[in-house]
Amino acid sequence: MTSAPDAGEVRAEVRGWLAANWDPALSLREWRERLADSGWACPSWPREWCGRDLPAGLAAVVAEEISRAGAVSTPDGVGMQMAAPTILEHGPEELRRKFIRPTVTGEITWCQLFSEPGAGSDLAGLTTRATRDAEGAGGWVVSGQKVWNTSAHHADFALLLARTDFGAPKHRGITYFVLPMHQPGVEVRPLRQMNGYASFNEVFMEQARIPAGHVIGEVGGGWKAGLTTLAHERRLATRRPPAVAQPTDGLALREAAAEAAEAYAPYVWYPQRAGRPDLVAERAVEAGTAADPLIRQEVVKVISLAWTARWTAQRAAVARAAGRPPGPEGSLGKLASSNIARAAARAHALITGPAGLLAGPDSPHHGIISEIMLSVPAVSIAGGTDQIQRTIIGERILGFPRDPGPDRDTPFRDIPRATDR
Numbered sequence: 001m002t003s004a005p006d007a008g009e010v011r012a013e014v015r016g017w018l019a020a021n022w023d024p025a026l027s028l029r030e031w032r033e034r035l036a037d038s039g040w041a042c043p044s045w046p047r048e049w050c051g052r053d054l055p056a057g058l059a060a061v062v063a064e065e066i067s068r069a070g071a072v073s074t075p076d077g078v079g080m081q082m083a084a085p086t087i088l089e090h091g092p093e094e095l096r097r098k099f100i101r102p103t104v105t106g107e108i109t110w111c112q113l114f115s116e117p118g119a120g121s122d123l124a125g126l127t128t129r130a131t132r133d134a135e136g137a138g139g140w141v142v143s144g145q146k147v148w149n150t151s152a153h154h155a156d157f158a159l160l161l162a163r164t165d166f167g168a169p170k171h172r173g174i175t176y177f178v179l180p181m182h183q184p185g186v187e188v189r190p191l192r193q194m195n196g197y198a199s200f201n202e203v204f205m206e207q208a209r210i211p212a213g214h215v216i217g218e219v220g221g222g223w224k225a226g227l228t229t230l231a232h233e234r235r236l237a238t239r240r241p242p243a244v245a246q247p248t249d250g251l252a253l254r255e256a257a258a259e260a261a262e263a264y265a266p267y268v269w270y271p272q273r274a275g276r277p278d279l280v281a282e283r284a285v286e287a288g289t290a291a292d293p294l295i296r297q298e299v300v301k302v303i304s305l306a307w308t309a310r311w312t313a314q315r316a317a318v319a320r321a322a323g324r325p326p327g328p329e330g331s332l333g334k335l336a337s338s339n340i341a342r343a344a345a346r347a348h349a350l351i352t353g354p355a356g357l358l359a360g361p362d363s364p365h366h367g368i369i370s371e372i373m374l375s376v377p378a379v380s381i382a383g384g385t386d387q388i389q390r391t392i393i394g395e396r397i398l399g400f401p402r403d404p405g406p407d408r409d410t411p412f413r414d415i416p417r418a419t420d421r
């Protein structure tokens, strides 16, 4: 067995490779094909899937070097962060062959169709129905409604959970599909939020077609694979979209900037969703309230919460780099980000006073303060609410008795709340 290289060796190797291969005059696609072939695209993934089987900690070294060279990396978003890791883990091989590489090169984009009007926290209560397609050999036909689907308006494919067996208990009758979004049976309608943005959509499926072989994992085993996606989503909760530079030179850089501008458009308000703890002290000085003892106390609370969360995340990163399996930090980090966002919004409200409710560019901090007030509630809902995170922490980390879930073994069609049979 060969041991993993150390950080210095990896840094030197990727640096040499970038010096010989990074060329901004290539098209974005050509560059990413080169990156995928080299395995530096996704260093912690298997070699046959654009990776090098390196520990996650060394992937961070590679990312640093790509950024230092001013080169373009893989695309960000649901594809790389949720779809590809789920398909890698659960297969089948046919889906890996079809989707991993075009996701890495940015040729295709993804969204997540999990939540429904009657199934959010109780995701296993979903009623979107998929049946075998009588016309297409091995395919499926799906009808139902999904909601709160970020980026569904420009995604090529969706990660879709649908019920394929209404006679099975609710967690066992679900199948996980890859749904092509561009087809007559799929209608996407934007939803306007109270902060003025429209990041989410409702997605209506009416006899939509799913090709044969587009099942992730096993038919009826969608819940297990869905949990993998949710675990990856929780780890994303504390990330902020990066600032997108507008380069003028280099085709690959220009195409990457255009791709990022489209991909991040639904997320422009996410910094405000996190409560902007980074702005709290600056705002207290700006508003002339930094000497007020009550405000100082709130500011210090925000800063201490933010720092302890950062240390927990750093501990988790070090543990991963040392090859230890993911620990409780995902759920704890998500809950911490809700607490920080609420504490920061409270501090901003105290600092700014009633003027913080004014919207528009001529209001406090160019409208950012009111945007914070209207965006912060989302952080404790997206990717599983705070209450659900507490249940996960209680059951899976602290070892408390499991929620009795009285309908856990009842055939789904016999559960009173299910309406679509």
Ligand SMILES: Cc1cc2nc3c(=O)[nH]c(=O)nc-3n(C[C@H](O)[C@H](O)[C@H](O)COP(=O)(O)OP(=O)(O)OC[C@H]3O[C@@H](n4cnc5c(N)ncnc54)[C@H](O)[C@@H]3O)c2cc1C
Pocket: 111, 112, 113, 114, 115, 116, 117, 118, 119, 120, 121, 122, 147, 148, 149, 150, 151, 378, 379, 381, 382, 383, 384, 385, 386, 387, 388
């Ligand atoms: C910014 C954002 C982005 C999102 N993006 C997507 C996306 O791309 N794709 C997608 O599929 N979904 C997405 N969602 C939806 C999100 O996953 C759901 O909103 C979330 O799971 C909560 O479901 P719900 O809205 O139906 O609320 P409900 O489940 O109806 O919850 C309402 C309230 O009841 C509480 N509650 C419910 N059950 C329990 C329980 N058992 N114990 C204690 N309290 C409970 C909840 O904590 C909450 O306070 C997004 C949401 C947001 C805010």
